[in-house]
Amino acid sequence: METLQSHGGVSRDMEVRGADIFEHFLRLRPPTFGVAPDPVQAEHWLSRIAKMMGPLECTDSQRVTLAVYLLEGEAENWWSSVQRGVPAGYACTWAGFRAKFLEKYFPRSCRSTKIAQFLKLEQGNMTVPHYEAKFDELSRYMPKAFEDKEYKLEKFKEGLKPGIQSRLCTWDFGDFPELVDKAMRVEKDFERTIRSRLLTRDAPFRLRQPPPTPPVPVGRPRPLVA
Incomplete structure (x- = not known):
């Protein structure tokens, strides 16, 4: 009981x-x-x-x-x-x-499509954060991206823009967040370099600009005092 x-x-x-x-x-x-x-x-x-x-x-x-x-x-x-x-x-x-x-x-056909998109993924015109988001979205359908850390790191680097990729080729990364952080830093360095070059190129043009014309007074002129 x-x-x-x-x-x-x-x-x-x-x-x-x-x-x-x-x-x-x-x-x-x-x-x-x-x-x-x-x-x-x-x-x-x-x-x-x-x-x-x-x-x-x-x-x-x-x-x-x-x-x-x-x-x-x-x-x-x-x-x-x-x-x-x-x-x-x-x-x-x-x-x-x-x-x-x-x-x-x-169905499997949809999963196969997502895997194909992952294998062809490149940064292109995306920023590194946007590329990372797309990479994470599609990597869920690719088991190897979870099981093999080295494969995930190499696949992400291969899709980066050539300029960023070349700056990272000599680095060893312990994990995926470290790789993404370094890629973002390199991208920001490139952006600062481009802005600096643009300012240097446009500086002589700005110096040649005539001084601004003073504004024309608006309203009725004051009468002259005798």
Whole structure:
């Protein structure tokens, strides 16, 4: 009997804990998901709610429950059809839900496109901070960029403008933030050099400019005093 009571107490504690997590999660105002015309929006939605769940210390099944609660419209109907094909008593894991969701709304063809964009990415006309943001956005689809630190560093350097890249070739970087910081410093040095050259080039022209003409007085002239 004591064992049954103990189990019952644990069960009730879990129910209370689950209700607290649910209320806390809703206070974060998580976005719902119905349908996304752009597959990237679907992938971003899943990443966003997963981030929201992180501090809540959810169990695997609670994560699935919270995510399913946010589905609406077409997405809700899709998940209901998925569940109808699941054997009785089978509980979907978070990894299983994530895999099925991405298979439906972010298929492999989209991931392949993002990987191709990452492999071709170059700084071009972007500033280093903008290039870094784009690099981070696309590197999420390239597992090697996370697993191999040296590959990530070399790939980022290869995409930089030639002038910046040449200044960094003799440096050894311990991590990615250090590389980005140095690239930004080099870019600022180039900008200061260009501004200095422009000022030096325009200085003789400014010296040759005639002095400004004094303004013409406006109004009626004063009468001369006899």
